[in-house]
Amino acid sequence: MWFLNFIPTELLQLAIHGVVALGVILSLAGAFASRIAFIGQYGIAAKVLGSVLLLLGVFFEGGYGVEMSYRLRTQQLQAEIATAEKKSDDLQKALSVKSKQKTIIIKEKVAENAKDIEANRIVINNGCTISDDAWMFYNRAVAPKVSDSTR
Amino acid sequence: MLGCSTTVPLRQKFPTAPDNLLIPADNLTPPDTNKRSLTDMLENVNENYGKYYDLQQKYNTWIEWYNSNKKISDGVK
Numbered sequence: 500m501w502f503l504n505f506i507p508t509e510l511l512q513l514a515i516h517g518v519v520a521l522g523v524i525l526s527l528a529g530a531f532a533s534r535i536a537f538i539g540q541y542g543i544a545a546k547v548l549g550s551v552l553l554l555l556g557v558f559f560e561g562g563y564g565v566e567m568s569y570r571l572r573t574q575q576l577q578a579e580i581a582t583a584e585k586k587s588d589d590l591q592k593a594l595s596v597k598s599k600q601k602t603i604i605i606k607e608k609v610a611e612n613a614k615d616i617e618a619n620r621i622v623i624n625n626g627c628t629i630s631d632d633a634w635m636f637y638n639r640a641v642a643p644k645v646s647d648s649t650r
Numbered sequence: 651m652l653g654c655s656t657t658v659p660l661r662q663k664f665p666t667a668p669d670n671l672l673i674p675a676d677n678l679t680p681p682d683t684n685k686r687s688l689t690d691m692l693e694n695v696n697e698n699y700g701k702y703y704d705l706q707q708k709y710n711t712w713i714e715w716y717n718s719n720k721k722i723s724d725g726v727k
């Protein structure tokens with residue numbers, strides 16, 4: 500019944516109501532047709548056809564109700580998803596700006612500190628030397644601890 | 651029977667992450683073997699601490715991004 504999605508709601512409703520109405524009319528006509536001359540012979544056929552149409556119409560009325568409830572639910576979900584996507588997009592932009600600002604602040608502070616270290620180079624060094632062992636251990640501390648397979 | 655007929659695609663697109671969080675983390679800068687003074691070491695430490703704090707804030711932003719998006723996604727029922 501996937502094709503029902505392509506039929507406009509109004510047209511679908513009209514068609515189903517039409518089938519029910521036609522079924523009722525034919526059933527009633529069939530009931531009274533036997534009393535009218537000339538068309539009396541068609542009474543039974545009209546009654547049978549009317550009953551079949553009425554049954555089909557009632558079946559489709561039920562199906563139509565279900566279809567409409569699903570369409571409504573689909574619309575609600577589409578609206579909720581659109582809102583969620585908008586919220587997520589806004590969040591992404593806000594976080595991006597906040598994180599980039601933090602990176603700038605960190606880089607500024609690092610640069611400021613480096614400038615101060617350089618300005619006080621003579622005072623800091625003050626005859627202090629770092630042994631080869633200390634450099635080796637420091638180098639080892641800085642070196643990556645695990646192989647990087649993510650890049 | 652009719653109720654199972656919906657063909658409307660209902661799918662929430664995967665949320666986008668901030669572009670600066672998608673850059674792989676850099677390694678720490680090793681000390682320059684030709685510069686062995688205390689200030690050179692301090693400069694290297696200063697640079698590497700900066701890298702750490704930048705990664706820390708990016709990591710925390712990832713956590714915030716995940717938690718917020720999970721909350722948004724859970725809100726769709």
